[in-house]
Amino acid sequence: MNEYTYDKLLNIHTNGQGVPIQLSHYYPYEPTPYVALETLFEQYEVKSSDHVVDFGCGLGRLNFYIHFFHHASVVGVEMNEISHRKALRNREQYARNTKNPIQNIEFRCCRAEEYEITPIDNCFYFFNPFSVHIFQKVVNRILLSVEAFPREVDIILYYPSMEYIFYLENDTAFELLREIKIPNLYKKNSNERFLIYRLRNF
Numbered sequence: 072m073n074e075y076t077y078d079k080l081l082n083i084h085t086n087g088q089g090v091p092i093q094l095s096h097y098y099p100y101e102p103t104p105y106v107a108l109e110t111l112f113e114q115y116e117v118k119s120s121d122h123v124v125d126f127g128c129g130l131g132r133l134n135f136y137i138h139f140f141h142h143a144s145v146v147g148v149e150m151n152e153i154s155h156r157k158a159l160r161n162r163e164q165y166a167r168n169t170k171n172p173i174q175n176i177e178f179r180c181c182r183a184e185e186y187e188i189t190p191i192d193n194c195f196y197f198f199n200p201f202s203v204h205i206f207q208k209v210v211n212r213i214l215l216s217v218e219a220f221p222r223e224v225d226i227i228l229y230y231p232s233m234e235y236i237f238y239l240e241n242d243t244a245f246e247l248l249r250e251i252k253i254p255n256l257y258k259k260n261s262n263e264r265f266l267i268y269r270l271r272n273f
Contacts, residue, residue, distance in 0.1 A: 077105045081139055082168035083161040085132035096202040100129030100154055103198050103229055108136050110253045111227070111265050117141040122191045124148060126183045126209060127200020131158040134176055135165050144175040148186045155180040184208040190220035196227045203234035210243060217272045226268040236266065245270045 074086055085102050117123065119142040125133045128147025137145050149155045158178045166173045179186060184205055195213060197206065210226070217224055226245060228235055239245045245268040256263035 072105065074105055077136070081135045082164045083131070083135055084157075084164075085130040085135075085161065096205050097150065098127070098200060100127060100149075100151070100200075101198065102129060102132040104253075104256075105132075105136070106256070107229065107253050107263070107265075108133065111229075111251055112137075112140065114251050115227070115249070115265075115267060117143050117194070119143055121194055122146070122189070123194040123196060124186070124188075124192050125196045126186070127198065128158060128178065129154050131161050131176075131178060133196060134158075134178075135161065138171060138173075138176050139165075139169060142171055142175075144191075145177070146192070147176075147178045148183055149178060149180060150182045152180060184212070186212070188212050188216035190216065190222075192216070192224075193222055194225045194227065196229070197235070198229040199232050199235075203232065203238055206232075206235055207238055207242075210239070210245075214243065214270075217270060221272045223272065224270050226270075228266045228268070229264075230262045231264070231266045239268050243270075 078085055117137055121143040123137055123143055123145045125147045128134055128149045131147050134145040134147045137143050147158055149158060155178055162173060162176055183201060247266060248269040249267045251265040253263045
C-alpha cells in the first residue's frame with residue numbers, strides 16, 4: 072500500500088513535513104515511510120506485551136502503525152505543541168476506526184530528555200529527531216532505568232546517524248542485533264536502513 076492508502080486505512084493524516092523547531096539541537100518531524108515500516112516489522116517482532124517509545128513522534132505514524140498491526144502499547148514523545156495537538160487529533164480519528172483499546176496509545180508533549188522512562192518501556196525508536204547530545208541524555212536515562220529495573224531493551228535507529236552509531240557502540244553496552252535494509256530504497260541511498268541495538272541486563 073502507498074502512503075495515502077495507509078493513512079486512509081488508519082484514519083489519520085501523517086504525510087508532509089513537521090513544523091520547524093527553533094532549537095538548534097532538535098530537527099523537524101519527518102514520517103518514516105510506510106514501505107520502511109513494512110520492511111522493519113517483517114523482520115523485527117513486536118509483541119502485544121511490548122511498550123514502545125517513539126522519540127520525536129511528530130504526528131504519530133509509527134505509533135498508530137504498531138498499535139493497529141501489532142497491538143502493542145506505544146508512547147509518542149513530541150516537544151512541538153502544534154505537532155502534539157495534531158497527533159492527539161489523529162488519535163481521536165483513529166479511535167473511530169479501530170476495535171483496539173486506544174488507551175494503549177499515548178502522546179506526551181515534552182522534550183525527549185525530560186521523558187520519564189518507565190519500568191515497562193522496552194523498545195525505543197529514533198529517526199534522527201535531535202542531535203547526538205540529546206540522544207546521549209536520552210540513552211543515559213534508558214540505562215538508569217534498566218539499572219533500577221533490569222530488563223532487555225532495544226533501540227531502533229532509522230536512517231542512522233553516524234554519531235548515534237559511534238556513541239552506542241563505543242560508550243554503551245548496547246550491541247548491534249540486526250541491520251535491516253529497505254529494498255529498492257537502499258540501492259539508491261545506503262542510509263535507508265534500520266539498525267537494531269539490544270541491551271541485555273539480567
